[in-house]
Amino acid sequence: MLDHNEDGVPDAEVARLLARGADGSFDGHFRTLAERLVERQLADAVVVLGWEMNGVTYTHRCAPDPAAWRAYWRRIVTAMRSVPGQHLRFDFAPSRGRDAVPWPSCYPGDAFVDIVGMDAYDQPEGLSFPAQVEEEYGLRAQVEFAARHHKPVSYPEWGLFRNGDDPEYVRGMTDWFRRYRPVYQTLTDYCPHGVWECADHPRAARAYRAAR
Numbered sequence: 001m002l003d004h005n006e007d008g009v010p011d012a013e014v015a016r017l018l019a020r021g022a023d024g025s026f027d028g029h030f031r032t033l034a035e036r037l038v039e040r041q042l043a044d045a046v047v048v049l050g051w052e053m054n055g056v057t058y059t060h061r062c063a064p065d066p067a068a069w070r071a072y073w074r075r076i077v078t079a080m081r082s083v084p085g086q087h088l089r090f091d092f093a094p095s096r097g098r099d100a101v102p103w104p105s106c107y108p109g110d111a112f113v114d115i116v117g118m119d120a121y122d123q124p125e126g127l128s129f130p131a132q133v134e135e136e137y138g139l140r141a142q143v144e145f146a147a148r149h150h151k152p153v154s155y156p157e158w159g160l161f162r163n164g165d166d167p168e169y170v171r172g173m174t175d176w177f178r179r180y181r182p183v184y185q186t187l188t189d190y191c192p193h194g195v196w197e198c199a200d201h202p203r204a205a206r207a208y209r210a211a212r
Contacts, residue, residue: 001050001060001072015064021072027079034083044087046184048156049076052095052119054103054137062106073108093117093156098137104145115183116146117154121193122169123162129172143180155185159193160201167207170195174211 002009002017009017020026037045050073053062062069077090092113094103107113120132120139133139146153158173160166177185187208191198195205 001076003059005059006057007059009059011064014059014061015068017059018065018068018072021075022068024075026072027075030076030079031083034080034086034088037088038083038085043085044089046089046091046115046154047080048091048093048117049073050106051093051117051156052099053106054094054099054101056100061100062103063101066101066105069106070108074112077108077112089114091115091117091154091156093119093154094137096120096132096138096142097135103137110149110151113149113151115154116142116149116151117156118142119157120155120173121157121159121161121188122166125162127163129169132169133172133176139176152183153180154183157186157188159188160195160198160204161192165201165203167203170204170207171211174208 001021002014037043050058050060050062050069052058053060053069055061056063073092080086080088080090090113092107092115094106094117096118118139122129122132127135131138143153155173155177160169163169188194189197191200195201195208
């Protein structure tokens with residue numbers, strides 16, 4: 001949603017950029033993006049705008065001005081949907097938990113969201129999978145929020161992180177997918193997250209293979 005996305009842009013500048021986006025300054029960029037997706041036969045792509053917006057990492061974060069963030073999202077979706085031939089779907093995907101701001105405060109409205117996603121890594125250290133389900137703004141909160149808004153769920157990013165080789169987490173996530181049938185889920189597969197390309201996680205890899 002914004003440039004210099006991991007450059008430590010200060011909150012005041014983020015707020016200024018969000019206001020510009022909300023006013024339509026970047027609409028042309030997103031129309032061009034949609035046109036190029038259509039040209040490249042990607043007209044039915046899922047677009048994950050502003051991922052992990054409830055955190056502090058990205059310039060596209062929500063906390064400096066949630067109202068402007070929501071308005072900017074709506075501008076982007078409106079601009080991209082205006083392109084002939086597109087059948088894009090837009091995925092609202094916070095990180096699991098509260099982080100810098102409660103992610104529901106960033107939700108831009110049902111007319112502008114097709115999927116309620118969540119990036120859900122095995123963190124913080126010592127937090128079990130059941131606790132990740134039940135924590136404030138955790139996995140259960142996501143599926144219940146999606147159900148209230150009549151949206152399917154997704155998991156654009158998930159994987160191991162702070163708890164090492166954790167087969168219980170992998171079994172928990174794969175059971176969760178079977179229960180809630182996400183539109184898609186994507187395991188981040190490099191160290192310290194993965195199970196195929198990271199030799200540090202042999203027990204988790206076996207659990208993943210057994211669950212497939």
